[in-house]
Amino acid sequence: MHPFVLERPRDLSEALALGAQAARAGRADAASEYIAGGTDMVQLLQENVRRPDRLVSLADLLDRQIDLGPHGLRLGAAATMAEVAAHPGVRQRFPVIREALLASASPQVRNQATIGGNVLQRTRCPYFRDVGYAACNKRAPGSGCAAIGGENRWHAVLGTSDQCIAAHASDLAVALVALDATVEVHGQRGPRTLLLDDMYRLPADRPHLETVLEPGEIITGVTVPPATVGWRAHYLKVRDRAAFEFALVAAAVTVDVEGGRVRQARVALGGVGTKPWRARQVEAALVGAGVGTGAVEQAAALAADGARGHGHNDFKIELMQRAIVRAVEIAGGGG
Ligand SMILES: Cc1cc2nc3c(=O)[nH]c(=O)nc-3n(C[C@H](O)[C@H](O)[C@H](O)COP(=O)(O)OP(=O)(O)OC[C@H]3O[C@@H](n4cnc5c(N)ncnc54)[C@H](O)[C@@H]3O)c2cc1C
Ligand code: SF4
Incomplete structure (x- = not known):
C-alpha cells in the first residue's frame, strides 16, 4: 500500500x-x-x-439524517445503507430503495457503508482492480482496455465506448435514478444540486472521469421527490449467487397500474450500463400495456436499442429485457 x-x-x-x-x-x-x-x-x-x-x-462531518416529508425523502450522505433500508418511511413509501439496498453486499458492509460512498463506488471490472494488468484506461489513461477482447462476462452492453466497457456497480444508484433523485454537492464555489442521472458521465474517450463532480466536491445528501400515491415498485436483481454478489442484470421498476394496465412507468437498469441506465423509451412504450401481456415484452425489447455485447456478456441483452418484464409483472401485481 x-x-x-x-x-x-x-x-x-x-x-x-x-x-x-x-x-x-x-x-x-x-x-x-x-x-x-x-x-x-x-x-x-x-x-x-x-x-x-x-x-x-469524512467521518462525523456529514449528516446521517433520514427525513421524510412533503419535499420527499432526504438521505444525509453519511447515513448507512443499513439505516436507510431499515427506516420505516423508506420501507413504506420507497420500497424499491429498500429492496435495492437489501440486495447489496452483506449486513456487515451495509452497517458501515454510506449513501455518499455507495453512489461513488468504483467499478468491479477485475482488470481495473488488479494492477497486474497494465491495460486499463480507467486506472491508467491511455493504457488500453484489457476487458475488450478479454473476459467480459460482468461488463456493460449500454453506454460503452472503445475505451471502456466497465459496468457501473451500485444497486442503490439504479433505484435512485428510476426515482429521479437529486444529489446535493458542496465545493469551493458553494453548494449545488443536480440530478443523480446527470452526475454520471459515459466513458467515451475519458473513462477515468466517471462523474461531472469537480475535484474536491463532496456529496452531502440525496433527495428523492415525493412518492406518488398508488405507484408500485420492484427491484429485481439477477446475479451468480443469491447473496454477496454484484448484479449481472438488475431492473428497478415503478409503475402506476389501473385496471391491469400501465398508466405510467419508470424503469432503470443495473449491471448493463456504464452508468445506472434509465430506459425512457421502455417507459414510454409501457404506457397502456396490459400487465402480463405481450405488450410489456414489446416495450422491454426497446431496452436493447444501441446495446452491444463483447462476447461473454452478449447474454445480458436478452436477460435485461426479461428482467424488465418480470419486474413489471411483480410490481404491477401480475406476477
Ligand atoms: C464484499 C462487498 C460486496 C459488495 N456488494 C455490493 C452490491 O452487491 N451492490 C452494491 O451496490 N454495492 C456493493 N458493494 C459496494 C458497497 O456498497 C460500497 O463499498 C459502499 O457503498 C461504499 O460506501 P463507503 O461509505 O464505504 O464508501 P468509501 O469506500 O469510503 O468511498 C467510496 C468512494 O466514494 C468517495 N466518497 C465517499 N463519500 C463521499 C462523499 N460524501 N462525497 C464525495 N466523495 C465521497 C470516496 O472518495 C471513494 O472514492 C460491496 C462491497 C463489498 C466490500
Ligand atoms: S473495461 Fe474499463 S475499467 Fe475495465 S479494463 Fe477496460 S478500461 Fe479498465
Whole structure:
C-alpha cells in the first residue's frame, strides 16, 4: 500500500480546502482522496489501485439524517445503507430503495457503508482492480482496455465506448435514478444540486472521469421527490449467487397500474450500463400495456436499442429485457 497521511478535518470547509489542494496538484491519480465508510476505498488502497498521499476522512462531518416529508425523502450522505433500508418511511413509501439496498453486499458492509460512498463506488471490472494488468484506461489513461477482447462476462452492453466497457456497480444508484433523485454537492464555489442521472458521465474517450463532480466536491445528501400515491415498485436483481454478489442484470421498476394496465412507468437498469441506465423509451412504450401481456415484452425489447455485447456478456441483452418484464409483472401485481 502506498503510504498516506490520514486527515481528520474538523468541518466541511476544512475538508473542502484539503480537497481543493488535491485539485490544484493536478495529478491524474489524485494526491488526495476522501474516505467515508471505507468499504470500497480500503480495498482500492490495499490493491494499490488508488495511491493518494493524503486520505481525507469524512467521518462525523456529514449528516446521517433520514427525513421524510412533503419535499420527499432526504438521505444525509453519511447515513448507512443499513439505516436507510431499515427506516420505516423508506420501507413504506420507497420500497424499491429498500429492496435495492437489501440486495447489496452483506449486513456487515451495509452497517458501515454510506449513501455518499455507495453512489461513488468504483467499478468491479477485475482488470481495473488488479494492477497486474497494465491495460486499463480507467486506472491508467491511455493504457488500453484489457476487458475488450478479454473476459467480459460482468461488463456493460449500454453506454460503452472503445475505451471502456466497465459496468457501473451500485444497486442503490439504479433505484435512485428510476426515482429521479437529486444529489446535493458542496465545493469551493458553494453548494449545488443536480440530478443523480446527470452526475454520471459515459466513458467515451475519458473513462477515468466517471462523474461531472469537480475535484474536491463532496456529496452531502440525496433527495428523492415525493412518492406518488398508488405507484408500485420492484427491484429485481439477477446475479451468480443469491447473496454477496454484484448484479449481472438488475431492473428497478415503478409503475402506476389501473385496471391491469400501465398508466405510467419508470424503469432503470443495473449491471448493463456504464452508468445506472434509465430506459425512457421502455417507459414510454409501457404506457397502456396490459400487465402480463405481450405488450410489456414489446416495450422491454426497446431496452436493447444501441446495446452491444463483447462476447461473454452478449447474454445480458436478452436477460435485461426479461428482467424488465418480470419486474413489471411483480410490481404491477401480475406476477
Ligand atoms: C464484499 C462487498 C460486496 C459488495 N456488494 C455490493 C452490491 O452487491 N451492490 C452494491 O451496490 N454495492 C456493493 N458493494 C459496494 C458497497 O456498497 C460500497 O463499498 C459502499 O457503498 C461504499 O460506501 P463507503 O461509505 O464505504 O464508501 P468509501 O469506500 O469510503 O468511498 C467510496 C468512494 O466514494 C468517495 N466518497 C465517499 N463519500 C463521499 C462523499 N460524501 N462525497 C464525495 N466523495 C465521497 C470516496 O472518495 C471513494 O472514492 C460491496 C462491497 C463489498 C466490500
Ligand atoms: S473495461 Fe474499463 S475499467 Fe475495465 S479494463 Fe477496460 S478500461 Fe479498465
